[in-house]
Amino acid sequence: MMASRLPVEAVLFDLDGTLVDTLPDITWCLNQVLLEHGCPTLTTETVRGYIGGGTTAMIERVATQFGVADALAMHQRYVALYQNNLVQFSRPFSGVLELLEGCRQLEVPLAIVTNKTEEMARQVADALLPQNTFGTILGHRAGRALKPQPDVAWEAARRLLVDPQRCLFVGDTEIDLKTARAAGMYSAAVTWGYGMTPALQAQAPNFCCEQPSGLLRILQQVCGTAHAFTEHGDTVKSY
Structure with missing residues (x-):
């Protein structure tokens, strides 16, 4: 040709x-926040499907999934936690x-x-x-x-x-x-x-x-x- x-x-x-x-750190931080809200944790494969549209979209989806009313508070907690654990497991x-x-x-x-x-x-x-x-x-x-x-x-x-x-x-x-x-x-x-x-x-x-x-x-x-x-x-x- x-x-x-x-x-x-x-x-x-x-x-x-x-x-x-970055999936391992994102999953770890998100699960810490879910545990704090009394919610079950998510598998890495589930979180994998949430990545791509930005943090706000991810948290809103998770909050809706588990019936968490205050998605903003969840988002703020996730961001604060993730900022301190950006490269704990990421490679x-x-x-x-x-x-x-x-x-x-x-x-x-x-x-x-x-x-x-x-x-x-x-x-x-x-x-x-x-x-x-x-x-x-x-x-x-x-x-x-x-x-x-x-x-x-x-x-x-x-x-x-x-x-x-x-x-x-x-x-x-x-x-x-x-x-x-x-x-x-x-x-x-x-x-x-x-x-x-x-x-x-x-x-x-x-x-x-x-x-x-x-x-x-x-x-x-x-x-x-x-x-x-x-x-x-x-x-x-x-x-």
């Missing part, structure tokens, strides 16, 4: 479920550090775009990811719309001085892929995180991979010339 040009000049990463496995996914080193060698600008609060995102990145890796780290803060609204992705592209149409948005949930589409960016679904593979595939991402090493191979292609191929479960569509 003839190669087609697919210029990618910057990569925007989601954080939770894409670069870092980068296997292969992510090698992926980021590969990106450094490619000299491609990187950003983190997450629905986690910006302060927490920076703390997690500072503690668990290589220093000076990301040109910008953007998370939720007052006045900024959450993903899948495209505003934060556009802001990241502006800060990296790259046209949004030359950006690749990498994430593990439908919200990330919808963000990429809304922002006019290429999308890459990663299946090692918290999203379900069929749901990700239903969003028709431009790329899909099962391991960080596969994503790096994709980047080595799309930062120059992309070929349609399938390798070790990692797929690239032809354009």
Whole structure:
């Protein structure tokens, strides 16, 4: 098949479920709050399904599930607890550090775009990811719309001085892929995180991979010339 040009000049990463496995700390903190409210605890798999839409949405869903009237108080307690336990159990996914080193060698600008609060995102990145890796780290803060609204992705592209149409948005949930589409960016679904593979595939991402090493191979292609191929479960569509 003839190669087609697919210029990618910057990569925007989601954080939770894409670069870092934060599920253990999120689950631990959420269960502490539930116990304080006399509620049963949740499994990591259940909490996994709540991640992606931001902390407020997660707490509201849990409060509704257990009939807790004061979701605001529950949210405030969770945030206070989580702030002090951000990286108790969280770790980068296997292969992510090698992926980021590969990106450094490619000299491609990187950003983190997450629905986690910006302060927490920076703390997690500072503690668990290589220093000076990301040109910008953007998370939720007052006045900024959450993903899948495209505003934060556009802001990241502006800060990296790259046209949004030359950006690749990498994430593990439908919200990330919808963000990429809304922002006019290429999308890459990663299946090692918290999203379900069929749901990700239903969003028709431009790329899909099962391991960080596969994503790096994709980047080595799309930062120059992309070929349609399938390798070790990692797929690239032809354009």
